[in-house]
Amino acid sequence: MQKKIRKIVIVGGGTAGWMVAAALAKTLGTHHHDIVLIESEMIGTVGVGEATIPQIALYNSVVGLDEAEMMRETNATFKLGIEFRDWRKLDHSYFHPFGFYGVDMGGISFSHYWLRWKKAGGNLDYTKFNVETEAARDEKFLRTNDDNNIYMPSVNYAYQFDASLYAKYLRMISEKRGVRRIEGKIVDSAQNAESGFIESVKLENGQSVTGDFFIDCSGFRGLLIEQVYKAGYHDWSSMLPVNKAVAVPCAKNGPPLPYTRSTAREAGWQWRIPLQHRTGNGYVFSGEFISEDEATARLMNSLDGEPLADPKVLKFTTGVRKKSWIKNVVSVGLSNGFLEPLESTSIHLIQVAIAKILAMFPGDQIQTGLVDQYNEEMHWEYDHVKDFLIAHYHVTERDDTPFWNYVRTMEIPDELKRRLETFRNRGETLCHKSELFKEVSWFAVLYGQGLEPTGYHPVANSISEDDLKLRLAKIRSGIQDRLNGMPSHQEFIDRYCAAN
Ligand code: FAD
Incomplete structure (x- = not known):
C-alpha cells in the first residue's frame, strides 16, 4: 500500500527548487502538507539565467508576487524580445518580439496580409507593425495597463533579472508561508524494498529526511531521477551542438x-x-x-x-530525461533537462512543470495513468522548444566557419522539415495550439533568418486592395500613437520601481 502524500521533499534550492516551493506553499498550503526543501550552500547553484519570457507573469501572479517589489528585489529590467545579430549573415540583425504583428484578420495571421501587400509592391517593413520592436529600437517602455487606452496595441513583456536574487526572494516568501529549509548535502537515499519508492534521503551529517513525494531540483546531476532511478536521457546534441x-x-x-x-x-x-x-x-x-x-x-x-x-x-548536454516522473520522484529544472538559453526557456519550463505537477498532484495514491500523461506532456514541451531552437541555426546563410557549415547542413527532425517547407510555400508554420512559440514567433525567426515565403494564405486575398491599405494604415497609426506616449525604459523603471 502506498502512503498518503503528506510530506513533500524538494531536493535542491536553485531557481527551480524555490519556484516549486513558493508555488506549492501557495497552492497546496503548509497545513495539510509538510513542505521541506534541502539544499547545500557548499554545492551552490548554477547562478546564471537572467532572461525570461512573458508567461512568467502567470507564475508570479499565482504565487502572489508584487511586480514592482519583485523588480526591486531582483534588479530587474523589462524585456520586449530578443535582438539576433549576425545570425542570418554577418552585419544583419532582426528582432524576435513578444507581441504580435498587426492584427489577425479573417481567422488568419497578419503576416499573410503583409506578404500579399509586399508582393504587390508595399514597402513598409513588417517590423513597423509590431509595437515591441519599435519600442525596443527607441529604448522605450510602458506597461499598457497603466494608460487605459483600449484602442492601441498592448505591450507584451518579460523581465531580465538576477535569477539568484529571484530564488532568494522566493525563498523568503516560501519560508514565511511555512516551507522548512534544511541545509546539508544529500549523500544517500533509501527505497521501499517492495515498491521502490524513495522513503528518505540521508545527509552528510547523518540526518535522515523522510518524505512521501520528492521533487528533484538538484541541477544537472539529477540526484534522484538519474542517480537512483536511471531515467536515461534523450541527447539532442547532434542537432544543437553547443555544449x-x-x-x-x-x-x-x-x-x-x-x-x-x-x-x-x-x-x-x-x-x-x-x-x-x-x-x-x-x-x-x-x-x-x-x-x-x-x-x-x-x-x-x-x-x-x-x-x-x-x-x-x-x-551541459542538450536534451531531456526519458522520464521526468518515476514512482514518487519528479524532476524539475536542470535535473530534468537543458536547452540552451537562446530563447530564454529554462525558467519557463520549470513553470510548466510546476503547473502540470499541480494539475496532476496525487491525492491518496500516485496514479500510473497520470504519471504517464505527465511524462508525455513534459517531453512534448521540450521537444517543441528544441525544434524552434534548431530552426535558428539551420535556416542561415552563414558559411564562414566550420560550426555554421555544420548546423546549416545537418539533418533536422522531419516535423521541422515539414514546417520549413510549408513556411517557404505559403508563410504558415503548422503551429499546434498549445505550443509555446506561436506563429508570430516562427514568422519573426524564420523570416529574420532569411526564409522568405513564396506565397501566402488565400484568405489574405479576400479583402480589396484599398481596404487592405486602409487597415494597414490604421494599425500603423495605432502603433505610432502608442509609441508617442511612451517614456524611456530607464524613466519607466525609475518611476515604477521607486519604493512606495
Ligand atoms: P541549480 O541552480 O544547479 O540548483 C541545484 C540545487 O540543488 C542547488 O541548490 C544545490 O545546492 C542543490 N543540490 C545539488 N546536489 C545536492 C546534494 N547532493 N545535496 C543537497 N543539495 C544539492 N534560464 C532562463 O530561463 N533564462 C536564461 O537566460 C538562462 N540562461 C542560462 C545560461 C546558462 C549558461 C545555463 C547553464 C543556464 C541558463 N538558464 C537560463 C537556466 C537556468 O539557470 C536554470 O534553469 C535555473 O537556474 C534552474 O536551475 P536549477 O535550480 O534546476 O539547478
Missing part, C-alpha cells in the same frame, strides 16, 4: 536596453542581458569547434563594460 558556456557579468555602460541581445559567434552565440545594476554576458559554444580559452578570450574582448567577476565555465 559549454562561459559567463561573466560586467559594469553597465548606459541605461539598460529593454531587450536581450544574442550575437552569433564563430562557434555559437553570445548573450547580453542588461539588468538595472549590471549587464550579464555569456558565450554559449560548442567545444568541438572552439577551445574554452579561445571562447573566453572572445567573450572578454567583446564586453562593453568592466568585468565584475572571473569568467565561469559551465558544461
Whole structure:
C-alpha cells in the first residue's frame, strides 16, 4: 500500500527548487502538507539565467508576487524580445518580439496580409507593425495597463533579472508561508524494498529526511531521477551542438536596453542581458569547434563594460530525461533537462512543470495513468522548444566557419522539415495550439533568418486592395500613437520601481 502524500521533499534550492516551493506553499498550503526543501550552500547553484519570457507573469501572479517589489528585489529590467545579430549573415540583425504583428484578420495571421501587400509592391517593413520592436529600437517602455487606452496595441513583456536574487526572494516568501529549509548535502537515499519508492534521503551529517513525494531540483546531476532511478536521457546534441558556456557579468555602460541581445559567434552565440545594476554576458559554444580559452578570450574582448567577476565555465548536454516522473520522484529544472538559453526557456519550463505537477498532484495514491500523461506532456514541451531552437541555426546563410557549415547542413527532425517547407510555400508554420512559440514567433525567426515565403494564405486575398491599405494604415497609426506616449525604459523603471 502506498502512503498518503503528506510530506513533500524538494531536493535542491536553485531557481527551480524555490519556484516549486513558493508555488506549492501557495497552492497546496503548509497545513495539510509538510513542505521541506534541502539544499547545500557548499554545492551552490548554477547562478546564471537572467532572461525570461512573458508567461512568467502567470507564475508570479499565482504565487502572489508584487511586480514592482519583485523588480526591486531582483534588479530587474523589462524585456520586449530578443535582438539576433549576425545570425542570418554577418552585419544583419532582426528582432524576435513578444507581441504580435498587426492584427489577425479573417481567422488568419497578419503576416499573410503583409506578404500579399509586399508582393504587390508595399514597402513598409513588417517590423513597423509590431509595437515591441519599435519600442525596443527607441529604448522605450510602458506597461499598457497603466494608460487605459483600449484602442492601441498592448505591450507584451518579460523581465531580465538576477535569477539568484529571484530564488532568494522566493525563498523568503516560501519560508514565511511555512516551507522548512534544511541545509546539508544529500549523500544517500533509501527505497521501499517492495515498491521502490524513495522513503528518505540521508545527509552528510547523518540526518535522515523522510518524505512521501520528492521533487528533484538538484541541477544537472539529477540526484534522484538519474542517480537512483536511471531515467536515461534523450541527447539532442547532434542537432544543437553547443555544449559549454562561459559567463561573466560586467559594469553597465548606459541605461539598460529593454531587450536581450544574442550575437552569433564563430562557434555559437553570445548573450547580453542588461539588468538595472549590471549587464550579464555569456558565450554559449560548442567545444568541438572552439577551445574554452579561445571562447573566453572572445567573450572578454567583446564586453562593453568592466568585468565584475572571473569568467565561469559551465558544461551541459542538450536534451531531456526519458522520464521526468518515476514512482514518487519528479524532476524539475536542470535535473530534468537543458536547452540552451537562446530563447530564454529554462525558467519557463520549470513553470510548466510546476503547473502540470499541480494539475496532476496525487491525492491518496500516485496514479500510473497520470504519471504517464505527465511524462508525455513534459517531453512534448521540450521537444517543441528544441525544434524552434534548431530552426535558428539551420535556416542561415552563414558559411564562414566550420560550426555554421555544420548546423546549416545537418539533418533536422522531419516535423521541422515539414514546417520549413510549408513556411517557404505559403508563410504558415503548422503551429499546434498549445505550443509555446506561436506563429508570430516562427514568422519573426524564420523570416529574420532569411526564409522568405513564396506565397501566402488565400484568405489574405479576400479583402480589396484599398481596404487592405486602409487597415494597414490604421494599425500603423495605432502603433505610432502608442509609441508617442511612451517614456524611456530607464524613466519607466525609475518611476515604477521607486519604493512606495
Ligand atoms: P541549480 O541552480 O544547479 O540548483 C541545484 C540545487 O540543488 C542547488 O541548490 C544545490 O545546492 C542543490 N543540490 C545539488 N546536489 C545536492 C546534494 N547532493 N545535496 C543537497 N543539495 C544539492 N534560464 C532562463 O530561463 N533564462 C536564461 O537566460 C538562462 N540562461 C542560462 C545560461 C546558462 C549558461 C545555463 C547553464 C543556464 C541558463 N538558464 C537560463 C537556466 C537556468 O539557470 C536554470 O534553469 C535555473 O537556474 C534552474 O536551475 P536549477 O535550480 O534546476 O539547478
